[in-house]
Amino acid sequence: GQSLEQPSEVTAVEGAIVQINCTYQTSGFYGLSWYQQHDGGAPTFLSYNGLDGLEETGRFSSFLSRSDSYGYLLLQELQMKDSASYFCAVPSFSGGYQKVTFGTGTKLQVIP
Amino acid sequence: DTEVTQTPKHLVMGMTNKKSLKCEQHMGHRAMYWYKQKAKKPPELMFVYSYEKLSINESVPSRFSPECPNSSLLNLHLHALQPEDSALYLCASSQDWQGNSPLHFGNGTRLTVT
Secondary structure: OEEEOOEEEEEOOOOOOOOEEHHHHOOOOOOOEEEEOOOOOOEEEEEOOOOOEEEEEEEEEEEEEEHHHHOEEOOOOOOOOOEEEEEEHHHHOOOOOOEEOOOOOEEEEEEO | OOOOEOOOOOOEEOOEEEEEEEEOOOOOOOOEEEEEEEEOOOEEEEEEEEEEEEEEEEOOOOOOOEEEEEOOEEEEEEEOHHHHOOOOEEEEEEEOOOOOOOOOEOEEEEEEEE
């Protein structure tokens, strides 16, 4: 099965940088994705790392280390609207079809 | 706004009722999913459809019955639910089933079973 662990809550100040970690144990590994979900809203895709290293998309960056079974999401220049839950996720395959398993989730609170 | 539309947004039903949740996407995606999300928890996969065929059933109780009438529509039929089935039900689609194919979620149906 798949197991992805994240810190449950993180608080950071507006304008600062915050890192949200994800450690995983999977049977087969194909990459690590990140999703954002505001309260009452839909999860939205942020990034995907298929290879080791850093992927940058605007204020958000995501990092993967396959050897350490570890990844993180880095949010820079935090804004109040970044207050949300963040989930790491991994695809796996059953009978050739993709299923995506989500991590435990991190609730980020951005304070003034 | 999302490109995956779910109706209704809210649903309250008794344990003896029969109701259906509906999901629609017009992005030409070939895979569609039902997820269940309890408060403060991650989404949990229920079903996967690919090319309108049920591909994955995560051992979901038979009181939940999915249906995919065509490539754009996905339904979830509900019957004889229990109060513990109260949750946010999320529909998602993806272009295909490659590992880097992101899921596009609808805003969900918030279900309360009384």
